[in-house]
Amino acid sequence: MVRIRCVGVLLLVVVIGGINAQNVGQRQYPQQFRPGQPLVQSNNRVTPPPQQQQSGQGQATQFQYDTASFAVTELARRIGTVLGQQSNAAVFSPVSIACALSLLLLGADNQTKRELQSVLNFNLNELDIKGVHRQYGRLLRELALTSPDTYPIPWRVNDRCSDDDDEDFAPEPQLIHLANALFVKDGLQVNPTFVDASKGFYNTSINLMDFSGNPQQSASYINQWASDNTYGKINQIVSNYISPETQMIVANALYFKGLWKEMFEKQATTFRKFYPDGHANPSTAKEIPTMAVIGCYPYYDAVEHDAKIVGLPYQGDKTALYIMIPNNSSRSRLQHFQRNLNAQKIGEMVAKMTVRKALVQIPKMKISNTINLRDVLQKLNLHSLFNPATSDLSKMLKPFGPNPDPYYPDRVVFSDSQQQFQQQSQPQQRLYASEIIHKVELEINEKGTEGGAVTASTIFRSLPSVQVRIDTPFLMMIGHDNTRLPLFYGSIYDPSG
Incomplete structure (x- = not known):
C-alpha cells in the first residue's frame, strides 16, 4: 500500500x-x-x-x-x-x-x-x-x-474502466x-x-x-x-x-x-533510471526507487501540447495527483511547456481525461x-x-x-x-x-501490502496499451476536485533531491 x-x-x-x-x-x-x-x-x-x-x-x-x-x-x-x-x-x-x-x-x-x-x-x-x-x-x-x-470532475462521472484486481477494503478518509x-x-x-x-x-x-x-x-x-x-x-x-x-x-x-485509490505493491518497486535532462542526455541518469502499478487511471494524450497527463486518485474521490509530462521531456522542454501553460489549458486537459487501464511508473519521492x-x-x-x-x-x-x-x-x-x-x-x-x-514537506512512499499481494512478475505479465513511465522531468499538481484548488504544485527535474 x-x-x-x-x-x-x-x-x-x-x-x-x-x-x-x-x-x-x-x-x-x-x-x-x-x-x-x-x-x-x-x-x-x-x-x-x-x-x-x-x-x-x-x-x-x-x-x-x-x-x-x-x-x-x-x-x-x-x-x-x-x-x-x-x-x-x-x-x-x-x-x-x-x-x-x-x-x-x-x-x-x-x-x-x-x-x-x-x-x-x-x-x-x-x-x-x-x-x-x-x-x-x-x-x-x-x-x-x-x-x-x-x-464533479468529468473523468469521475464517465469512469467506465473496471479493474478485476480491486482490493476489498473500506476506503480511508x-x-x-x-x-x-x-x-x-x-x-x-x-x-x-x-x-x-x-x-x-x-x-x-x-x-x-x-x-x-x-x-x-x-x-x-x-x-x-x-x-x-x-x-x-x-x-x-x-x-x-x-x-x-x-x-x-x-x-x-x-x-x-x-491514500491511493489504486494500491501500489511494494514488491514492484525497483531501482530504475531517471533522466534529469531527458533521454537524449543519458550521462545524467540516476538510479532511483521507482514504484509501479497497473490499474484504472484518468489519462489524456494531449497532442495539442505535445504532452501527456495522468491522474492518480486518492481514496474518498475528492483529490488526485496529476502528472503532466511533455513528450521527450528534458529540463528545457519542461520549462518551455510550463511557460506556455495557463489555468485554462490545465483545466482543458483535465476535462478531456478518460479512465483507462494503464501501467504507471513513478519515482518514490521525499522532498x-x-x-x-x-x-x-x-x-x-x-x-x-x-x-x-x-x-x-x-x-x-x-x-x-x-x-x-x-x-x-x-x-x-x-x-x-x-x-x-x-x-x-x-x-x-x-x-x-x-x-x-x-x-513544504512532500513524501510519496509505500506502507504495507494490503489484500492479496502480487509479485513484480505478475504485475508486468500482461501490459495494457497505455503505459506512463515517469522517468524524465515532469509537472505535478495535487488538485481538489470540487473546489478546483491546487493544494500542491511543482516541477520535478530530479526526484532524488
Whole structure:
C-alpha cells in the first residue's frame, strides 16, 4: 500500500519600526465560523470554452473554475515557472501562498494593493474583489467537507474502466487541514475592520505576542502552532530569536494526507533510471526507487501540447495527483511547456481525461523545501510590499476618526473612506514585509501490502496499451476536485533531491 503525506507551511513576517503603539486591549472578536458555513451564496464560475475532442477521448470537456480557483491555479503556474529555473524539485502550495497574500490584500492600499491584486490575478473592481474574498473563503472551507461533490470532475462521472484486481477494503478518509493565524505585537493598534474581515473570510485566529519583551517565548508559541497544524511534520518556522522590530507575523499552514485509490505493491518497486535532462542526455541518469502499478487511471494524450497527463486518485474521490509530462521531456522542454501553460489549458486537459487501464511508473519521492518567496514575487512585479518607503499596509492599522462599521456574521463591511487613513494626528511609519518563507514537506512512499499481494512478475505479465513511465522531468499538481484548488504544485527535474 502506498501512502502519501504532503505538508505545506507558509510564514510571512511584516516588520515596522518606531511606532508609538498603545495597548490593543481585550477586544471581543467575532465567533469563528464552522467548517463549510457559507458567508454569501455564490456560484460565480469561470468555464473555459469547450474544445474539440480528439481520438474519441474526453467525452466531457467542461471544466468549471471559480474566479478564485482559476486565479490560484494561474498563480501556481506563474510561481512554478520562476522556481523551476532555480531548483531540481520546486514543490510548493499555491493555496497556502494565496491565503497569506490574500490576508495582506485585505490590509493593503494604493500601489501595494494594486500589485497584490495583479500577483493574485484579482484584477477586478472593489466590489468584485470583496466577492472574490468571499468566494475564496468559501472554497477553503469546502476543502474539509466530505459531502458529495457539487461540480464533479468529468473523468469521475464517465469512469467506465473496471479493474478485476480491486482490493476489498473500506476506503480511508483523506485529511485536509488548513489554518490561518495573525501573531500581533502586543500594543500594535490593529484595525478592527481588518481583524473582522480576516476572521470572517479566512477564519484567521488572532494572537497577541510580546515580541520585544519575550522573543523566545513568542518564537516557541509560533513554532508550536506550526507543529500542531501540520501534525508534527514541521516543528519550526521561526528561529528561537524574533527581532524586537517585528510587529506582525502572518502564517498559513496546510496539511494533506491521503491514500491511493489504486494500491501500489511494494514488491514492484525497483531501482530504475531517471533522466534529469531527458533521454537524449543519458550521462545524467540516476538510479532511483521507482514504484509501479497497473490499474484504472484518468489519462489524456494531449497532442495539442505535445504532452501527456495522468491522474492518480486518492481514496474518498475528492483529490488526485496529476502528472503532466511533455513528450521527450528534458529540463528545457519542461520549462518551455510550463511557460506556455495557463489555468485554462490545465483545466482543458483535465476535462478531456478518460479512465483507462494503464501501467504507471513513478519515482518514490521525499522532498523538503524551504523557499524564500521574496525574490520570486518580485519577479512577478510585487515590489512595494518589501520596500519600507513604498509599502502601504495602512488598512491593517487602526484608523483615527469614526469607529468602523459593525461586523455581521453574514457580511463583511469595508470602510471606503480613505480619509480615515489620511487624517492622522501624526505621520505613522509603514508596515512592510521583510521575508516570505515557504516550507513544504512532500513524501510519496509505500506502507504495507494490503489484500492479496502480487509479485513484480505478475504485475508486468500482461501490459495494457497505455503505459506512463515517469522517468524524465515532469509537472505535478495535487488538485481538489470540487473546489478546483491546487493544494500542491511543482516541477520535478530530479526526484532524488
